[in-house]
Amino acid sequence: MVKLYDGGAYLVNGTQLISETELAEVNARRSTPITKEEARKGTIAYSILEKHNTSGNMEHLKLRFDSMASHDITFVGIIQTARASGLTEFPIPYVMTNCHNSLCAVGGTINEDDHVFGLSAAKKYGGIFVPPHIAVIHQYMREMMAGCGRMILGSDSHTRYGALGTMAIGEGGGELVKQLLKDTYDVAFPGVVAIYLTGAPASHVGPHDVALAIIGAVFKNGYVKNKIMEFVGPGVSSMDTDYRNGVDVMTTETTCLSSVWITDEDTRQYLKLHGRESDYAELNPGEVAYYDGVVHVDLSTIKPMIALPFHPSNTYEIDELNDNLGDILRTVEKEAAHILGTAKASLSLTDKIIDGKLMVQQGVIAGCAGGNYSNVMMAAHMLSGKDCGNDIFNLSVYPSSQPVYMDLVKKGAISQLMAAxxxxxxxxxxxCFGAGDTPSNNALSIRHTTRNFPNREGSKPGNGQISCVALMDARSIAATAATGGYLTSAEDFADDYMVPAYEFDSSSYDRRVYQGYKQAKEDESLILGPNIKDWPSMSALTDNILLRVCSKIMDPVTTTDELIPSGETSSYRSNPLGLAEFTLSRRDPEYVGRSKEVNELEKVRKSGACPLKADHELESAFHALKEYLNQPDLKARETEIGSMIYAVKPGDGSAREQAASCQRVLGGLANIANEYATKRYRSNVMNWGMLPFLLDEDPSFDIGDFIYVPDIRTALDGTMDRIPAFVVKNEEGNPIHEIQLHIADMTPEEREIVKAGCLINYNRNKSSQL
Known part of the structure; x- marks a missing residue:
């Protein structure tokens, strides 16, 4: 059972929930009445945010973090941005792991060049460098960096260490650059939602089952969007910390801002095991804590779950799916047809029903969600003496770190898995992100990883290749493997097995991880491979702008994977212009060409020439604007020209800033949306100097039309709730009509960043004024 409260609630003494409607009755029996204003201060989240806030105003936070983390898809761009902005030394511990671009054969030497760059940066600026294959980013941070009451910022959306009492946030690279330059993370005080846990999960129910049950209940209704999920209640103690970590990392898929859990003796023992008992502190809500909502989860009712393509929220109990295979799978096929549109590929799942059972082609247990010690140990136990078979089904297991791998070897789990x-x-x-174990065409892969977005497993629909991923817990994946690939619930293999205690051995970290914090070597040279390029220059925002619609996406949600594909494109992450060639390549392949054409016109304008002479459609639109607005003196040379994307709800998923920077380096000036799926994507848009416009009604413009926005710099100085804009249709006579755009609240710094043209320009401007 997962129950959502309708409205807020008060938690008294950590055990009694009182809805807002019950408060008056409760206060009548208390000597000291409960007030919402004081109770808001009783959450764990409030205490951690207060400790890290530098503004003196808890409604408008300016946060400084204790440490940061990036992986090898993001750290090169972050350091290049910070270096262009005046970086001299890492002011806080900055961990750089190499767990995404580890396959150094992809793209020739490109990936390994990024690793070499990262090590040289760790030496020069005083960082912590974790070489390839040693640990995935979040497992290293759990084992070596997270601690009770801390805050960690990461450039990966699954930066979540709440089960260790750490409030961690995944953001785009620009926000990490701000911390490197001793600036702050600015955000309004977020709502806090209690995840109130009772009962205990059954032995065949794993952390992914719990997480998927919660995601399925809260994602579509936005119940925790941009809020903090605070895990409380007696059910927390029924799970050990490794299990809690597996639930916690998936909170990202709810679109919450962050998460934090109460801590207890098991948390202490986890930190002690990793040589960091001093990082423990007991965290509990105050005597009374107010929450903006409550998700009540009875863990004893959770059953083995599956999230079908194409989102972690597309959840079913495995038993429910198996009882209704044809009907449910046909809904996925319809969704696939909609996603693929006119692409050459097609996906069929109902043809995989054999004798009433669903045959899957691949299983994967991996990463920060699946590769945890207890998950792999359970899978190994369930497969002991079993046989995966020698048909098409195959199973791959990726332990989350070398220390975890070492103990799995000592415990015999690795040999059990291999023998099966x-x-x-x-x-x-x-x-997890599309660069490993790519399934065959039209295949279904079941994975204990974090996401199953369209094409994330490496498909190329334009080339006729499509496969898909369903998310499941390692326990049910092992049960499926034990039956040769027929979808099976772990409940069918349930027994009383207890995972033996984990024995952490730090020797692989001691010998291979470069620990350079507070040991910056100023004279050390950065080693830049041939694919590591500087960011191209970007100009400041002009008073008036003319946008050309270069893509229009009417899907309910557009993921960052659709904006810039993950997977094989990661080889170009250090080359801004090279990577930009893949922008929207799996969603709107014509976008890059359209944007480049617009950018060429802007280059003409910036050179001092008249862009109207370079393009007949632009000339016609501009002349129509002059006449419609009765402004004969309107000057094309003073009007910035840029490309624009419309999407209903863009930005669900990854924190990768490239989802925005790729638009910008192609000449993007703005996005228009009905809403933005996540704060981190909207932050990326602003940090790269693009305007995050909102439009309440359906768009009245199409690809190729122009949108003129006058006095935009003045608008950025105001309330931004009504920004007049004029649509110039790209058709006979260039008819024009007015629309009303608006922009949600921006901090003063964000407004100045957009005016400057990007974060790099903003920081350079600040430096020149010192």
Whole structure:
């Protein structure tokens, strides 16, 4: 059972929930009445945010973090941005792991060049460098950096260490750059939602089952969007910390801002095991804590779950799916047809029903969600003496770190898995983001990883290739493997097995991880491979702008994977212009060409020439504007020209700033949306100097039309709730009509960043004024 409260609630003494409607009755029996204003201060989240806030105003936070983390898809761009902005030394511990671009054969030497760059940066600026195959980013941070009451910022959306009492936030690279330059993370005080846990999960129910049940209940209605999920209640103690970590990392898929859990003796023992008992502190809500909502989860009612393509919220109990295979799978096929549109590929799942059972082609247990010690140990136990078979089904297991791998070897789990026919790999995030274990065409892969977005497993629909991923817990994946690939609930294999205690051995970290914090070597040279390029220059925002609609996406949600594909494109992450060639390539392949054409016109304008002479359609539109607005003196040379994307709800998923920077380096000036799926994507848009416009009604413009926005710099100085804009249709006579745009609240710094043209320009401007 997962129950959502309608409205807020008060938690008294950590055990009694009182809805807002019950408060008056409760206060009548208390000597000291409960007030919402004081109770808001009783959450764990409030205490941590207050400790890290530098503004003196808890309604408008300016946060400084204790440490940061990036992986090898993001750290090169972050350091290049910070270096262009005046970086001299890392002011806080900055961990750089190499767990995404670990496959150094992809793209020739490109990936390994990024690793070499990262090590040289760790030496020069005083960072912590974790070489390839040693650990995935979040497992290293759990084992070595997270601590009770801390805050960690990461450039990966699954930056979540709440089960260790750490409030961690995944953001785009620009926000990490601000911390490197000793600036702050600015955000209004977020709502806090209690995840109130009771009962205990059954032995065959794993952390992914719990997480998927919660995601399925809260994602579509936005119940926790941009809020903090605070895990409380007696059910927390029924799970050990490794299990809690597996639930916690998936909170990202709810679109919450962050998460934090109460801590207890098991938390202490986890930190002690990793040589960091001093990082423990007991965290509990105050005597009375007010929450903006409550998700009540009875853990004893959770059953083995599956999230079908194409989102972690598309959840079913495995038993429910197996009882209704044809009907449910046909809904996925319809969704696939909608996503693929006119692409050459097609997906069929009902043809995989054999004798009433669903045959899957691949299983993967990996990364920060699946590769945890207890998950792999349970899978190994369930597969002991079993046989995955020698048909098309195959199983791959990726332990989350070398220390985890070492103990799995000592416990015999690795040999059990191998004897059953599974292959075991090193720590790698590839199966999660689309660069490892790509299934065959029209195949279904079941994975204990974090996401199953369209094409995330490496498909190329434009080339006729499509496969898909369903998310499941390692326990049910092992049960499926034990039956040769027929979808099976772990409940069918349930027994009383207890995972033996984990024994952490830090020797692989001690010998291979470069620890450079507070040991910056100013004279050390950065080593830049041929694919590591500087960011191209970007100009400041002009008073008036003319946008050309270069893509229009009417899907309910557009993920960052659709904006810039993950997977094989990661080889170009350090080359802004090279990577930009893949922008929207799996959703709107014509976008890049359209944007480049617009950018060429802007280059003409910036050169001092008249852009109207370079393009007949632009000339016609501009002349129509002059006449419609009765402004004969309107000057094209003073009007910035840029490309624009419309999407209903863009930005669900990854924190990768490239989802925005790729638009910008192609000449993007703005996005228009009905809403933005996540704060982190909207932050990326602003940090790259693009305007995050909102439009309440359906768009009245199409690809190729122009949108003129006058006095935009003045608008950025105001309330931004009504920004007049004029649509110039790209058709006979260039008819014009007015629309009303608006922009949600921006901090003063964000407004100045957009005016400057990007974060790099903003920081350079600040430096020149010192």
């Amino acid at each position: 026919g599974a292959t075991v790999r090193t720590a790698f995030c590839g199966p």
